[in-house]
Amino acid sequence: MARHNLRPLPTPPALLYASFWDTGDPTFAHWALATRFIDRTLPEGRAQGITGPLDASKTFRAAVPDLSVSVEHLLVVGDRAVVRLRFNGHFTGVFGEQRGQGQKIDFRAVDMYRVRDGVITDNWHLEDYQTLFSQLASKAVTTGAKS
Numbered sequence: 001m002a003r004h005n006l007r008p009l010p011t012p013p014a015l016l017y018a019s020f021w022d023t024g025d026p027t028f029a030h031w032a033l034a035t036r037f038i039d040r041t042l043p044e045g046r047a048q049g050i051t052g053p054l055d056a057s058k059t060f061r062a063a064v065p066d067l068s069v070s071v072e073h074l075l076v077v078g079d080r081a082v083v084r085l086r087f088n089g090h091f092t093g094v095f096g097e098q099r100g101q102g103q104k105i106d107f108r109a110v111d112m113y114r115v116r117d118g119v120i121t122d123n124w125h126l127e128d129y130q131t132l133f134s135q136l137a138s139k140a141v142t143t144g145a146k147s
Contacts (some may be wrong), residue, residue, distance in 0.1 A: 013120045016073055016082040021085065022062050022069040026054050033117040041124050044132055063095035063136075065106050072108070081113045081120075088130055103138050107131040 013032040020028035029133045033050050046052040061067055067089040086108050091100030107128045114122035 007136035012074075012076065012081065013118060014076070014083045014111075015071065017084065017111075017113070017120060018069060018071045019087060020053070020088075021057065022067075024057050024067070027056075029045065029053055029057075030121055034116070034121040038122050039118060039125075040122055041126070060095075061093075063093040063100060064091055065093055066090055067105075079115050081115060083111050083113070085109045085111065087132075094133055095136055098136060100136070101139060103135055105132065105135050107135065 016028050016032035018030060022024070029050060034051070035050075037050050039046070039048060039052055042048055042052065043056075046056060064087075067087065069129040070086050070088075071083055072086050073082075073084040079132055087105065089105045091103040091105055108131075109125060109127040111123055113120040
């Protein structure tokens with residue numbers, strides 16, 4: 001039987017960055033993002049560079065502590081990657097001035113990355129804020145007997 005010198009492929013930076021959103025662990029963001037990372041669709045009030053996503057993750061996890069993020073699609077062509085992410089959890093914390101009541105959170109986002117030297121240098125992203133904000137504003141559904 002022939003032996004192969006197969007080595008595991010390095011984790012693509014798009015998947016490392018998805019792991020950051022899934023876990024909130026900043027180590028994944030530091031592995032995935034270039035030192036001079038640029039958010040090309042920077043939301044108002046968010047800091048440019050790696051600080052922006054780190055702060056955004058902390059803020060969102062304060063609102064949705066059980067947040068999980070999955071990769072639904074990943075397309076890599078040349079130095080670009082496009083990923084569709086799905087965010088799930090329950091709004092049990094605080095977002096802005098609003099306190100959660102256990103509402104289900106389930107929305108998607110699409111990101112496009114430019115990758116150079118194995119790290120994401122640029123990010124363009126679009127979140128389904130209409131769905132997210134309607135879920136944040138909804139009342140929690142409770143189960144059980146009515147009095």
